[in-house]
Amino acid sequence: MIENVDLALVDWSRAQFALTAMYHWIFVPLTLGLSFIIAIMETIYVRTGKAEWKRLTRFWMTLFGINFAIGVATGIILEFEFGTNWSNYSWFVGDIFGAPLAIEGILAFFLESTFVAVMFFGWNKVNKKFHLTSTWLVAIGANLSALWILVANAWMQNPVGMTFNPETARNEMINFWAVLFNPVAVDKFLHTITSGFLLASMFVLGISSWFLLKKREEWFAKRSILIAAVFGLLSSLTVAFTGDMSARTLADVQPMKFAAFEAHYKGKQNAGLTAFGILKDSDEKIGNKTIKEFIFRIEIPGFLSVMTGGNKDTYVPGITNLVNGDLQGAQILSVIEKMGRGKIARETLNDYKRARMMDDKVQVENILVFMRSKEFMEEYFRYFGYAFLKSPEDAVPDVSIAFYTFHLMVMLGFLFILIFILALIFVFRDTFLKNRWFLWIAMFSIPLAYIASESGWVLAEMGRQPWIIQDLMPVSAAVSQISAGSVMTTFILFAVLFTALLIAEVSIMVKQIKTGPNH
Amino acid sequence: MNNFLSAPARVIRFYYDGFRNMSLWGRKVWIIIIIKLIIIFVVLKVFFFPDFLRKNYNNDKQRSEYILNQLTNSPDIYD
Structure with missing residues (x-):
């Protein structure tokens, strides 16, 4: 039973999922972005017919192939974990997760894997245009795969398009298009794939810079930098734009996460955006949680209000307001109010269960009619997860993690824009070799792109705590009743397996990079 | 052909x-x-990684009963 839930089990299950997902995400964004960069390079080769462009395309395709091969199937482990460690969640989520993942498997994966073979085996065996089409289809297929996974994740952030069936204790999809065009899904997809494009551009820019530092393959490196800088600058500007879109959506559907990543405790109009800040514990608390305050802060006055509502008069609720109420007319219920409604939803479900056990058919039917009503779904079941919270402050995520991951991601994002602009300037002036400092910065920015990308996911997942499904199910209610020791064992196994895969990838890749495009 | x-x-x-x-x-x-x-x-x-519900319950009816109990049996999980 849930009251006997072992918090060590919850923590190990979360740690294992985080470990697997973060390792998996090392491989994914490079695949998403590099596939398009290769397609662009091959398009230039087909249009110009110059052998140098073919050589360049094949070199980056080799690195793409290594990354793709090492990363493939690492995501499957996440699905194993759902069934073993998160069985309550897996059952409760019903077909909402199943449908997008099935589409991903059938459509995108087969599209991707079929044409990957043509990409690698098809040089000199199929005609140029068919090969080029295959390369583009791999890029589109890889990004379509990401779409369906992100749609499933977006549903966890903002559950829409479903109804709860008490007879099966599962959610059922009633509107596929609402799930697909969930505003969180649209923002998340655009933001995530363009961040993958950015990361891949930084990868190409950094490795090409290494060639220039080594005074090798100058033509190849400069052409690669040109493609990476143009693609990277467009991507990084789009990342900034879609990030802004995401933040606006979050302010609406996940106001607690939004307030947490700005460490915004007290709601107000003309709220400022923190450009940079350092937090410390204050003497004040919300329940048993210590409120953070700024030791140092650079603020853009009024910008948080402008971001959320388009003008400085917009009231932006803070964490304290969201917990206790006092929302000054904002159309958001307090956590206390949501807890009350969640408890009504759970008591109704409990009444249904008891009536079913006693075989009271009339009572069962009456409760079912109520539970299937729009009123029950929108006014009560929507807050079902709050019934599991002991006190209102349990709805507050770790503010420090949300704040620092968000600001790290944003600062790095702006740094990347600057790097791509400088790269373009140096390309057009042909002054790379006079600016070796830039080549070093570009090379060492590759890991920074990975840090920014992982930070985004840490923010997305840690920022919505305590929920596994926003407002419907906390992580603690989602775990299977298994031993924490077994989860700890598999955590260690994964840490070893993934680290070995990462070492294999990096060593094979480094060897191919050192070999260069002549191979 | x-x-x-x-x-x-x-x-x-x-x-x-x-x-x-x-x-x-x-x-x-x-x-x-x-x-x-x-x-x-x-x-x-x-x-x-056995599937927890498939391993412990024979059919979907039993699985849904189990989840229903999981969702309703507890006053709050942080006790």
Whole structure:
């Protein structure tokens, strides 16, 4: 039973999922972005017919192939974990997760894997245009795969398009298009794939810079930098734009996460955006949680209000307001109010269960009619997860993690824009070799792109705590009743397996990079 | 008919030649892929990741009863 839930089990299950997902995400964004960069390079080769462009395309395709091969199937482990460690969640989520993942498997994966073979085996065996089409289809297929996974994740952030069936204790999809065009899904997809494009551009820019530092393959490196800088600058500007879109959506559907990543405790109009800040514990608390305050802060006055509502008069609720109420007319219920409604939803479900056990058919039917009503779904079941919270402050995520991951991601994002602009300037002036400092910065920015990308996911997942499904199910209610020791064992196994895969990838890749495009 | 039969043969030939003429890095990553898939599907899935509900309950009715109990039996999980 849930009251006997072992918090060590919850923590190990979360740690294992985080470990697997973060390792998996090392491989994914490079695949998403590099596939398009290769397609662009091959398009230039087909249009110009110059052998140098073919050589360049094949070199980056080799690195793409290594990354793709090492990363493939690492995501499957996440699905194993759902069934073993998160069985309550897996059952409760019903077909909402199943449908997008099935589409991903059938459509995108087969599209991707079929044409990957043509990409690698098809040089000199199929005609140029068919090969080029295959390369583009791999890029589109890889990004379509990401779409369906992100749609499933977006549903966890903002559950829409479903109804709860008490007879099966599962959610059922009633509107596929609402799930697909969930505003969180649209923002998340655009933001995530363009961040993958950015990361891949930084990868190409950094490795090409290494060639220039080594005074090798100058033509190849400069052409690669040109493609990476143009693609990277467009991507990084789009990342900034879609990030802004995401933040606006979050302010609406996940106001607690939004307030947490700005460490915004007290709601107000003309709220400022923190450009940079350092937090410390204050003497004040919300329940048993210590409120953070700024030791140092650079603020853009009024910008948080402008971001959320388009003008400085917009009231932006803070964490304290969201917990206790006092929302000054904002159309958001307090956590206390949501807890009350969640408890009504759970008591109704409990009444249904008891009536079913006693075989009271009339009572069962009456409760079912109520539970299937729009009123029950929108006014009560929507807050079902709050019934599991002991006190209102349990709805507050770790503010420090949300704040620092968000600001790290944003600062790095702006740094990347600057790097791509400088790269373009140096390309057009042909002054790379006079600016070796830039080549070093570009090379060492590759890991920074990975840090920014992982930070985004840490923010997305840690920022919505305590929920596994926003407002419907906390992580603690989602775990299977298994031993924490077994989860700890598999955590260690994964840490070893993934680290070995990462070492294999990096060593094979480094060897191919050192070999260069002549191979 | 000949064309119909030759299409799958050409596809098989395409893959056969591709694997046969694979570069050194290609061979290395294929070895890693095979080892990885064996570890994931044979070792991890079979020995470490049984489906909890399938393993412990025989049918969907029992599974839904179990989840219903999980969702309703507790006044609050943080007690």
